[in-house]
Every structure is written in structure tokens, then in C-alpha cells.
Amino acid sequence: MAAAPDLVAVRDIQIELIEQGAGRPLLFLHPGIGIEADAPVLARLAARRRVLAPTHPGFGRSELPKSFDTVDDLAYFYLDLLDQLDLRDVVVVGVSLGGWIAAEIAIKSSARISHLVLANPVGIKVGDREHRDIVDIFAITEDEFLALAYYNATAGKRDYKSLPDAEVKAAARNREATARYAWSPYMHHPKLKGRLHRITVPTLMLWGLHDRVLSEAYGRAYCDAIPGALFAPIASAGHFPHVEEPDQFAEKIFAFVGGS
């Protein structure tokens, strides 16, 4: 395990912020399972970018402001972070819940954003009222979740008995925070789909093809709702392609945003 990252304050809210690499900035928004500083994907991305990977308020060791309970709150929080750090031409990358946050940021303002990358994002509703688009992760066991979320379920398996206290507590906070923001309406904002046309920056939809939490049809519908967005499948990965295929994940992003 990596050392716990430093805490930084954004408008008086203390959050963990991992910073790696140098160059133009890339904001990595983690999924509900959190992000560790030694995650291979961060090293891959940091080879060519200044990577900033915050832990969302309420997750990991990041503070939870009492008033925060929607993804909207997180989106405005990250717009504040971009302002505070005066970041420009940022590549915003979000996976799953992080992808939802990224989309909510981009519909509000892309003034500081050059490119948007969504990887197996949740956040919209495409199906009818009696069918979920997104598997109810709170109605299945952890083993069932791993089998649905990963191409290779062992990739996500954690042995909590051997992990340090702080990491187990972070995992418990991650589960609670996911529910805080996404319990109902479950994992989506009913109005987001109708607002995606406001995204004006080049957008890449990365899709781990073995995702069974979401369907590929869901990903393609999401992609179609964003003007000009490109759909880029990743084989041998499920709902968390940044975990199972970090090389492909980084390469496809670099190919999309160009060198420099």
C-alpha cells in the first residue's frame, strides 16, 4: 500500500489529493471503490501529465461537509478546486461514479477543461420505468458484485483481514458515501441526459466490454447523447477498465488528447 496522500483544503473542506507527474493537468475522478496512490493507472497517466487524483468528499479520508448529499454538490466542489488551483486546459477523466461527476462538471462549465474522458460512467437513465439500467449493487453480495463488475473477478478482491485499519475504514466510508450520493434516484440524475448537449469539449467514452453492472447499449446511448463523442471499447476489462487494463486506458486517453 502507498503512503496516505496529503490533505488539502478546498474552500475549507479537507480532502486527500494525490499528485503525480508533470505537464498539462489531468484530473482523475475515482469510482465508488476509491483510488490508492499506488494504483498503476496513475503512474501510467503521470508519465505524460500532471495527474491530480482527489478523493471525493466523504470517501477515503476526505472530509464530508454536512450539506453534501448529491453529485451536483461534488461537481461544484471540483469546479471550485479547478479555480483554486488555477488549472487550465485540464483533461477530466472519470470512471463509473467519477464519470457521472465529470459529466455534471462539464454541463456546468468547461471553461477550464480541454477534454472529457468518461469510462463506464453511470449518471443517466435510458431504459423504461420498470427496468434498471444499473445493477442494484446494494441488493447483491460483494462476490456477486465482483463477478459482474470485473472481467477477472480476482482483480477486485480485497482481503480486509490483512489490510491496515485505515484502508478498511476507508472502504467502509466509500460504501457509505456511494449510497449517500447515489441511493435514490439510483446512480443517476433524471435530468442529466437532457443536459448532456451542453458538453462542448471533445469527449471520449471508454468502455470496458465485460461490464455487467452496465450494458454496452447503455454506454452507447450515453455516448450518443454527447455531441461528437467517440466510443472506444476496451477488451479484457469490465466496469473498472482503469484497474484491469491500465496501459490501454492511458494509451487511449493519450491518443485522444494528443501528445505534448
Add this chain to the structure above:
Amino acid sequence: MRVYQFTEQPYPDAWNDHQGSLRINLPNRRCDPHVAADLFHRYYDEWMLSDELGLDIMLNEHHQTATCMSSTAIVGLSVLARQTKRARLLVLGYPIGHRQDPLRIAEELSTIDVISRGRLDMGFIKGIPYEFAASNQNPVGVMDRFWEAHDFIIKAMISHDEPFNWESEHFHYRQVNIWPRPWQQPHPPVWSTTGTRSNARVLGERGYVMATLGTGYNTRALYDVYREGYMSKGRPAPGADRFAYLGLVAVATSEREARERGEQVAMYLRTSPIVHAPFRNPPGFLSVEDNARLLRGETPPRSYTKDRRVIEMRSASVQELIDAGILFCGTPDQVYGQLVEFCDYCGGMGNLLMMGHAGFMSHAATVDNLTLFAQDVMPRLKEYKQPEPAATAA
């Protein structure tokens, strides 16, 4: 001591073939409405008998479950408010953090209080973990919503001179002015349940009646935290009437028969936790610290015998349940002795929530259980002198 007769109004036929879950996802095709009708009428008849026998009455509600057909306690309260004559009617409770509309709750409970001419005890509860999948209420932050609903309901019950407005985090209303207003002044007594020290302290500070379930010879610590909270507000030590305990009761003229009856009542403990695993611990229901311990595979023991042996409530024998103060079982003399010993241990416990029926216990056996208790145990409990509050708190 007051004794409230309680049954969960189960549908026990479903227990024979449940495929791992009696709650939430057990298909309701398994419920025969004709059988359910007979059961409801029978349970109401047993509560009518309780009224005649001098017992009080407790109802509850759970959702989407064969363990408790009462999915809306207001229906049972409505029937009993009109049909009973003297029993107090305790609902323990209303899951007010789950409800969409606390104005409706204030109206329902005020009406029950009026129709019963002031016999309502209103229990407000957080609800057990399984309820969140059914209500779709976010388990994260449910206690904030609970206390806002509580504040609103009380304000609606005690405001009499002009309509008021409410614009807060969880609820929004205009022109609040409930008709009828409650019979009891300033409002019916408030009860709640808890299993945690932090919540026991809060209930003590507010002076509400606090009930625990299955805590057995681990109860005293919670009561003592309540006492601290109660006295921290400048009050003298709380009397026994501030404490309630849900105990299973099986009494019969012979010990052998009582033990058989005890096995039937214990079926409640053995079936109640049968539920699809993910519904047992919704996110945010437990604290982060408790969830971290669960992830590590650590489950703290909850039930102890008087001599500090740990027992597992759902699989314990009748003797272990008696030793743990979870089941009061035997001849009238034995049951009286067990109850008095438990009250002494608690430092005073003035409200026995008596589960006098559970599982497959027949109507005849239930009638016998209630009648024997009312005639041969209850009169002595009325005479029993609870420990002196000041001495307990000292």
C-alpha cells in the same frame, strides 16, 4: 409494572419453504389472503382478550415480510382504538425516518388518540436494516431525517392557535393545523427503541420512554447511559416507568408444558433474521467503525447470560434464552421470579413488552398463555416494588 401484549402478526405457513429469505423478496404469491384474513382476525381477538384481562397492547409494523403481516400499524391501531375499552395502545413503532409525509403521521396518531380517548403511546423508531430496501429511504443520514420528522410531528401536535409553516432540509409544508388535535396534553407519550449508547443518551436527555429488545443481561449499561442523559437535564433520577423491555413470555401450569411453549415463542428469534444477505446491512445503517469491524469479520457479541456467557440469540436453546433474560418461561412462580430478578438487575424496568405469541403457537395456547400470565403473574408484578431510582443512579 405495565405489561403490553405483543405479537408480530406473523404468517407462519411461509416459514416452511422460504428459500433463504422471509423478508423483502419472498414472493407474495405465497400469501393466501384467506389465511391472512383468519390470522388477522385471530390476532385482533387475542388483543381484545388482553384488553379484558387487564393487559395493555403493543403493535408494530414491518414491510414485505412473512414474519410480520402488519405493514401499516395505523390499520391495527384503528381497529383496536374503536374495539378495545381500557388498554393502552403502544405502537412501537412508527418508522418516521422512512415516511414521506410526517404531516400524515401527526394526523393519524392524533386521530387514534382521540378515538381511543387518550390511550395512545407513540413509539418512533429508526427501523431495522431490512426496511430500507422496501421503503427506498436512503439509510445514510436517516437519523437526521428521523429527528426532523419528530420535531415536525410534535410541533404539529402542540400548535393550536394558528397555522405554521415548515421549510427545512427534509420536509416542506404550508398552513399546518391538524384536526383533530390529540386528546393527551401536550401530546401522547413518546417512546423509542435503541441498541446503542449514543442514542440511549439522547433519549435520556429528552426523557422519552426507552425500549430495548434482546439485550438481556446486557441491558443495564444502556439504562445507565439513559439515566445519565436524563439527569444531565437537571431532573431527579428517572423512575422505572421510563424503561421498557421486550421479553418473550411462555407460562404454563407445568414446567414441561411451559418449555414446549417456550420453543414456540423462540421461533420468533429463529425466523426473524432469515433474509437475503445484502439486505442485512444497508450502507450507513451502522457506523463506519462498526462496518470496518464487520469487513474484518468481527461481529461483537450482543447477548449475555447473567453469568456473562455469550449466547447467539437465533440459535440458543430455551434454557440459554432464559439464562440471558430474553425469554421468561416456566410456571407462574418461575416467570414471576425471573422477571423480578431481571428488573432488579436493570435497576428498575417498568414496562414489559410481552411477546406472548409467536410462530406456530395456536390460538388456544396463546389464550392460555395470556390468561395465566394475567391471572397468576400480573397481580404479583403490580405489588412488586421497583428498585429506588435515586439508589440505582447513585
